[in-house]
Structures are given as C-alpha cells and as structure tokens.
Amino acid sequence: MSLNQVLDRPISQTLPYVEAELTYLVPMAGKLVNYTYEPPAGIPRTTGTYQAHKLPIYNARSISEEISLDREGFGFTQHQTQVHDFYDEEELRRVYYLEAEQLLKEVTGAEQVVIFDHTLRNAAQSKPHENSIKEPVKRVHNDFTAKSGYTRARLELATRGIDNIDELLQRRFAIINVWRAIAQPIQESPLAVCDAQSIAPTDLVTGDLVYRDRVGETYAVTYNQEHKWFYFPQMHRDEALFIKCFDSATDGRARFAAHTAFEDPSSPLDALPRESIELRTFVFYPD
Numbered sequence: 001m002s003l004n005q006v007l008d009r010p011i012s013q014t015l016p017y018v019e020a021e022l023t024y025l026v027p028m029a030g031k032l033v034n035y036t037y038e039p040p041a042g043i044p045r046t047t048g049t050y051q052a053h054k055l056p057i058y059n060a061r062s063i064s065e066e067i068s069l070d071r072e073g074f075g076f077t078q079h080q081t082q083v084h085d086f087y088d089e090e091e092l093r094r095v096y097y098l099e100a101e102q103l104l105k106e107v108t109g110a111e112q113v114v115i116f117d118h119t120l121r122n123a124a125q126s127k128p129h130e131n132s133i134k135e136p137v138k139r140v141h142n143d144f145t146a147k148s149g150y151t152r153a154r155l156e157l158a159t160r161g162i163d164n165i166d167e168l169l170q171r172r173f174a175i176i177n178v179w180r181a182i183a184q185p186i187q188e189s190p191l192a193v194c195d196a197q198s199i200a201p202t203d204l205v206t207g208d209l210v211y212r213d214r215v216g217e218t219y220a221v222t223y224n225q226e227h228k229w230f231y232f233p234q235m236h237r238d239e240a241l242f243i244k245c246f247d248s249a250t251d252g253r254a255r256f257a258a259h260t261a262f263e264d265p266s267s268p269l270d271a272l273p274r275e276s277i278e279l280r281t282f283v284f285y286p287d
Helices: 003-008 061-066 089-108 148-159 165-170
Strands: 017-025 032-035 050-059 074-078 112-122 173-181 191-194 204-210 215-221 229-231 239-247 259-261 275-284
Touching: 017 215, 061 074, 074 089, 089 112, 089 173, 089 239, 089 275, 112 148, 148 165, 148 173, 148 215, 148 239, 148 275, 191 239
Parallel strands: 032 204, 050 229
Antiparallel strands: 017 050, 074 239, 112 275, 173 239, 173 275, 191 229, 191 259, 204 215
C-alpha cells in the first residue's frame, strides 16, 4: 500500500498526527538571497518574508517500511551505530562516515557513496563564530536546487582529487542527507519531511545562499495546501532518516524532499534541546 493510499482513508482511520506551525516563504517578485553570516551594514540577512501555517504532521512510524526514497523522497530505518561521541570529530569521520557509506549502499543500491559534509545541531551548545554547532532550522527548505546539485558535486569531487568527475556526473546520482539523533531521544524541535509527490514545481523558489567565499543555491518553499508532512517522533541514536535533497533523474522519481524543524505541541515543557547530526552525501547509482 502506498503512502497516498493510506492518506486517502478517513483521517480517523489513518495515521496519528500533531498540528503544528510550519514556516513558509511568502511568494515574492524579487530575488531571494540569504546570508550565512552577518552581512555588511544596510544589507538584510534575508530578502524573503516568511509566514507560519498550521498543518497536520503525520506520525509515519507505522508505515516506515512502505516509504520510498524514489517515491516520497525520504526513508527511515533502524541502524545501530558504534559511535560513542558524535562531538568527537576524529571518531565521527573514522567510524560514522564508514557506517553511513555502507548503510547508503545497502539502502539505495548505490555503486559509490561520497560523504562531503556534516552538521551537528544543538541549540544549547551553538555559539556562532566560536564553534560549528548549529541550531535547528525552522523554515521549510530544500538544501539543493536542480542547478546546485551539479555545481556542488563538481566542487566537492574536485576537492577530493577524483579524476572521472565528468563520467560520474553523466550517470544518475542523488544527494541524500542521513539524519539522526545523537544523544537522548528527540522530543524538542523534531524534523518534519514533506512527501515530494505533494510538492508542485512552482512551490520551489531558488535562492542564493551567500557564504564568505562562495554563493550556493537552495530552495525555499511557498505554502501549498496539498503538502503532506510526516515525522518520526522521539527518534533515537540507533535510527536513521534519509532525505533526498537532489536527484539527477527527471523521469518522475522524487527529486526534492522539503523539510524543516518544528515545535511539537506534544513535547514536554522541560524537553532537552534536540541533539542531531546530518550527513550530506553523493550517491552514485550503477549505469
């Protein structure tokens, strides 16, 4: 049974859900620009205006085995990690990168996986300009665009001295985030993922993401009442969520699964700040 068939049932007979506010971009005429740092005086941090919409966010745990990266654009699995301390950079790269590479090959059938980035999130420990730990992002977005999927791949592969870049980028490849809790089960600021099938191309708004040394592109998302949102409540460190942020295939498979952190109304008032990690990876499929 597909996810859409589940949702076609009367709501009283389908998945449990919470209602929460998700923050969307308000449609705009000008160019969307977002800075990753405090820009020069007189320049706004973002040119966009955002608005919250209250939506149901469905608990997808009971249908996790029916969800497909190629159909809905996200996936979920049990996966025991051997990492003791995710804040230990050396252990992270030595142990977790290899674990995730093997896991992605098993889940996707990929021939080659390149992990090119990771982000730790913990609002209690985040100190801009002092460390690289970040707070959860509470805006609906997708990390890459149809263009920047290619440009980021070429940049990262060249940085790693890979020779056959043109050959790799002519094959089908995807950018998949591997997202996981790294401490206590997540109760505060969980991650919601939007079924890629429910996103219209016109909902995706290309924006410049300005770094100090380069300019990337991401998608912001405008509100559409057809969007279907899901989450996996109280994720713990031996579970992994996969989010497809780009796919070079244009044959109808999911390409962009928008996502956002949100304030879960069922979270305890004294819930500890969410601690999570996301890996960003290139997944190259066999010819």
